[in-house]
Amino acid sequence: MSRVIVTPKAAAKEVLKDASMQKQKDMMAGHYDRLTSAPETGAKVASTFVPGNLNELIMCFDLVNNLPEVNAIQSGLRRQSGGYVLEAEKIGHSEDVCTYVKSDVGMMAKGNIAPNGKKFPNPDVLLLSYTGCFTFMKWFELLREQYKCETIMLHTPYMGDGKITPNMVEYMVKQLKEEVIPKLEQVSGVKFDIDRLRENLKKSVTAEEDLVWVLQSAKNKPSPIDAYFGGIYYIGPIFGAFRGTDDAIEYYKFLREEVAERIAEGKGPVTPDGDMGKEKYRLVVEGPPNYTNFRQFWKMFYDEGAVVVASSYTKVGGVYDLGFRHNPDKPLETLAEYCLGVYTNRSLPMRIDMLSNYINEYEADGLLINSIKSCNSFSAGQLLMMREVEKRTGKPAAFVESDLVDPRYFSAANIKNRLESYLQMIEQKRAGSKAA
Amino acid sequence: MDASLTRSATAGIVARAQDLFEDLSFNAAREWKAAKPGRKVVGYMPIYVPREIIHAADMLPLGVVGGGDQLEVIHGDAYYQSYICRIPRSTIELGVSGRLDFVDGMLFPSICDVIRNLSGMWKMMFPDVYSRYFDVPQNYRDEIGGNYYVNELAELRHDLGELRGKPITDDELRHSIAVYNENRKLVRELYAFRAERPWQAPAPEVYLVLRAGLVLPVEEHSAMLRDYLAAARAEERPMRDNCRIVLTGAFCEQPPLNLIKSLELAGCYVVDDDLLLVTRWLTADVPTDGDPLRNLATSFLHQSESTAAKYEPDQKEKGQHLVRAVKKSGAEGVIFAAPSFCDPALLDRPMLQHVLKDAGIPFIAFKYAENSGQMQPIREQAGTFADSIKLWSGA
Ligand code: SF4
Numbered sequence: 001m002s003r004v005i006v007t008p009k010a011a012a013k014e015v016l017k018d019a020s021m022q023k024q025k026d027m028m029a030g031h032y033d034r035l036t037s038a039p040e041t042g043a044k045v046a047s048t049f050v051p052g053n054l055n056e057l058i059m060c061f062d063l064v065n066n067l068p069e070v071n072a073i074q075s076g077l078r079r080q081s082g083g084y085v086l087e088a089e090k091i092g093h094s095e096d097v098c099t100y101v102k103s104d105v106g107m108m109a110k111g112n113i114a115p116n117g118k119k120f121p122n123p124d125v126l127l128l129s130y131t132g133c134f135t136f137m138k139w140f141e142l143l144r145e146q147y148k149c150e151t152i153m154l155h156t157p158y159m160g161d162g163k164i165t166p167n168m169v170e171y172m173v174k175q176l177k178e179e180v181i182p183k184l185e186q187v188s189g190v191k192f193d194i195d196r197l198r199e200n201l202k203k204s205v206t207a208e209e210d211l212v213w214v215l216q217s218a219k220n221k222p223s224p225i226d227a228y229f230g231g232i233y234y235i236g237p238i239f240g241a242f243r244g245t246d247d248a249i250e251y252y253k254f255l256r257e258e259v260a261e262r263i264a265e266g267k268g269p270v271t272p273d274g275d276m277g278k279e280k281y282r283l284v285v286e287g288p289p290n291y292t293n294f295r296q297f298w299k300m301f302y303d304e305g306a307v308v309v310a311s312s313y314t315k316v317g318g319v320y321d322l323g324f325r326h327n328p329d330k331p332l333e334t335l336a337e338y339c340l341g342v343y344t345n346r347s348l349p350m351r352i353d354m355l356s357n358y359i360n361e362y363e364a365d366g367l368l369i370n371s372i373k374s375c376n377s378f379s380a381g382q383l384l385m386m387r388e389v390e391k392r393t394g395k396p397a398a399f400v401e402s403d404l405v406d407p408r409y410f411s412a413a414n415i416k417n418r419l420e421s422y423l424q425m426i427e428q429k430r431a432g433s434k435a436a
Numbered sequence: 437m438d439a440s441l442t443r444s445a446t447a448g449i450v451a452r453a454q455d456l457f458e459d460l461s462f463n464a465a466r467e468w469k470a471a472k473p474g475r476k477v478v479g480y481m482p483i484y485v486p487r488e489i490i491h492a493a494d495m496l497p498l499g500v501v502g503g504g505d506q507l508e509v510i511h512g513d514a515y516y517q518s519y520i521c522r523i524p525r526s527t528i529e530l531g532v533s534g535r536l537d538f539v540d541g542m543l544f545p546s547i548c549d550v551i552r553n554l555s556g557m558w559k560m561m562f563p564d565v566y567s568r569y570f571d572v573p574q575n576y577r578d579e580i581g582g583n584y585y586v587n588e589l590a591e592l593r594h595d596l597g598e599l600r601g602k603p604i605t606d607d608e609l610r611h612s613i614a615v616y617n618e619n620r621k622l623v624r625e626l627y628a629f630r631a632e633r634p635w636q637a638p639a640p641e642v643y644l645v646l647r648a649g650l651v652l653p654v655e656e657h658s659a660m661l662r663d664y665l666a667a668a669r670a671e672e673r674p675m676r677d678n679c680r681i682v683l684t685g686a687f688c689e690q691p692p693l694n695l696i697k698s699l700e701l702a703g704c705y706v707v708d709d710d711l712l713l714v715t716r717w718l719t720a721d722v723p724t725d726g727d728p729l730r731n732l733a734t735s736f737l738h739q740s741e742s743t744a745a746k747y748e749p750d751q752k753e754k755g756q757h758l759v760r761a762v763k764k765s766g767a768e769g770v771i772f773a774a775p776s777f778c779d780p781a782l783l784d785r786p787m788l789q790h791v792l793k794d795a796g797i798p799f800i801a802f803k804y805a806e807n808s809g810q811m812q813p814i815r816e817q818a819g820t821f822a823d824s825i826k827l828w829s830g831a
């Protein structure tokens with residue numbers, strides 16, 4: 001092994017256990033420092049979105065990647081988003097719209113402070129590469145109004161008929177060749193080098209392999225990971241600013257080793273309160289989590305012995321477990337196919353298939369939907385999804401409601417009640433099937 | 437012409453349009469379909485689909501824009517959480533209650549995430565009906581977005597040809613383009629006439645006449661437009677001391693007719709709006725010679741309306757369509773009226789408001805739902821707005 005982990009105090013096992021977490025922490029801290037020191041270092045900054053991001057390409061131009069959604073998540077976790085949302089509403093945004101946008105806009109209005117306490121730099125370019133949500137388009141129009149910087153649109157058609165057609169790929173490749181790349185060259189002053197892109201893509205594949213291995217480890221009983229709450233940490237590097245880097249390769253390698261060890265020891269997932277107790281329920285979860293009360297939300301699950309074995313949210317930045325890998329031999333086509341294939345760009349029937357398959361493959365007890373008040377992209381249609389998945393799998397489904405980063409829409413008592421009655425329903429179902 | 441006769445001519449046309457508007461079973465379309473064996477009907481949602489292609493396949497394009505305030509939503513509510521706009525649930529209601537059981541196809545244009553997901557729901561719930569999510573390019577270069585769009589149009593043309601059992605020819609398409617050019621020309625005339633003499637063509641009437649175009653064969657609708665224009669021109673009606681406003685944000689879920697009426701009662705003449713955009717999405721004639729799909733694509737890219745569902749690549753252009761609409765129609769202010777929970781309209785609004793502010797154009801904003809009953813608050817708000825405009829312009 002080429003890596004050296006310097007944590008002298010810890011025993012070997014704990015070193016391994018902490019390695020991925022520590023690594024991710026360092027990566028994130030380093031990233032935010034790179035971002036906030038851009039004015040001094042002269043680094044150019046590209047803002048872009050998580051679903052359909054082109055990190056491998058962005059890196060070809062030495063641009064530092066800033067992700068407004070991740071900033072909104074950070075604000076949510078740090079309990080600042082509530083204030084930001086109110087600020088955005090004060091300056092004219094409707095209470096009805098996506099709270100990610102409002103958190104971001106509010107943060108801007110309040111000085112644009114990054115998690116490291118320093119100011120975010122203004123973006124040099126807004127790369128409107130997005131999939132599966134129209135709000136993104138409006139979001140960058142709103143940011144462009146403020147920053148008055150170059151905005152590049154990469155339009156990803158929607159997989160309405162459940163398939164990627166040659167016309168879609170051709171359209172996207174043409175946009176990449178004739179719009180995105182020339183403009184990125186212009187903004188960055190760096191000439192595009194397709195071999196550099198291939199190199200980055202190659203690195204992506206390595207990390208993608210390990211990520212999939214980790215996600216699929218939840219097929220074990222007990223599951224060594226929580227594929228929703230824990231999964232959110234696991235997807236951080238690959239969905240964010242690190243896909244295509246050595247850092248990501250290393251992170252996923254550590255992670256895979258840790259998980260392998262947990263399987264060998266017959267352990268369940270790690271939670272904020274340490275190792276989870278006995279696995280009593282295995283769930284599949286659809287929809288984004290709530291970030292303002294994230295730990296409280298998670299605790300409701302692990303206190304009951306409920307572990308999430310698969311989730312759709314961990315596929316918003318790429319559906320790798322269904323087989324997609326970036327292909328260095330077809331660099332631009334692969335970027336197009338990546339964008340086209342992310343979860344929210346998949347038609348509703350595709351989403352239903354995916355969730356039903358998860359329930360079967362991961363031997364889950366049922367489906368839980370966290371419906372997000374301000375996210376139409378996920379939420380519109382979820383009631384039908386729920387009924388359809390129930391019908392197909394014969395497993396019960398349930399619905400809770402919250403919001404991503406607006407604390408006004410998190411009702412702990414309500415969610416806890418619903419979760420408890422859902423778990424009881426699962427118990428009854430089990431008792432019923434035993435009796436039968 | 438005898439004044440009482442012309443009055444009845446207008447009233448007669450409007451009454452027919454109102455009947456069509458109120459008929460939630462779409463009997464006119466049903467009758468059209470039943471009149472000849474083999475006829476097919478293809479439904480579509482707001483904002484834009486190329487109706488020419490449906491028409492060229494000898495089919496009736498049927499605009500489906502929700503259920504309005506007369507439809508009791510019984511099933512639809514079980515499909516949508518309370519924080520999602522009304523139009524998808526009332527459209528589902530129209531579907532599950534059998535009101536659209538004669539429709540052979542449904543097109544879901546790319547407006548927003550709600551309609552996008554609704555297209556998948558339709559596929560699941562009505563698997564025997566041809567349904568398609570109709571994507572449009574957000575890149576407006578001919579060789580990029582244009583090529584993509586031509587291919588999308590070709591797919592639609594192919595599918596509808598299959599549905600008919602006979603491919604759609606170029607000549608059929610050219611003919612349909614000409615027929616729709618005529619219709620759009622009349623709609624533009626109607627809008628121009630209203631902007632000039634809004635008391636002669638009240639907004640609720642214009643809306644109803646326009647809306648009839650969603651359910652009637654286009655030829656019949658063009659005749660209706662011609663008749664209405666002639667009748668409205670001939671009829672003298674009293675001019676009120678109203679201010680002139682542009683209504684915007686109402687491009688998808690439709691406001692109740694009462695809302696439009698209330699605006700005029702509150703002292704606002706609507707001189708332009710973004711209601712039922714499909715009827716005037718393309719702002720100039722589509723050429724009838726050459727490749728018809730290419731012509732439709734080029735018109736879409738370079739001569740179509742701006743709206744929140746469309747990306748504006750040029751920051752300087754953002755919102756300018758609204759300023760232009762105000763100038764062209766001689767409006768004195770803008771009323772933003774958006775459906776509750778409508779992300780595109782509501783996210784666009786602050787940007788448009790900044791543009792209006794810079795241009796010195798006054799505005800107000802409120803939300804509605806297609807089944808909003810209480811008009812009093814809206815009337816009061818619009819009334820106050822009208823008063824302030826009059827004061828301001830008098831100063
Ligand atoms: S609507 Fe949903 S998917 Fe879109 S930006 Fe907001 S949270 Fe993300």
Ligand code: SF4
Nearest residue numbers: 521548550688689778
């Ligand atoms: S009203 Fe707005 S949010 Fe609802 S379907 Fe229409 S465009 Fe989408």
